[in-house]
Amino acid sequence: MCLTMKVIGDGRTIFMVVGIIVGIIGFAGVSVNYPIYKRILENSKNKYSADILSLAKEIAED
Helix, strand or coil: CCCCCCCCCCCCHHHHHHHHHHHHHHHHCCCHHHHHHHHHHHHHHHHHHHHHHHHHHHHCCC
């Protein structure tokens, strides 16, 4: 973003092009990251839900 808006660099076109390319790569990374996060979160919930419920039941009975 800083390259594209000429905060970093001397304002030449090459810096703007590099800034756009880096931004597109960043957008792609963010777009891929969220579905991976959701899948890992769901797997973790399924893996530990039975343990959490049994421990909560033990605590509630005491």
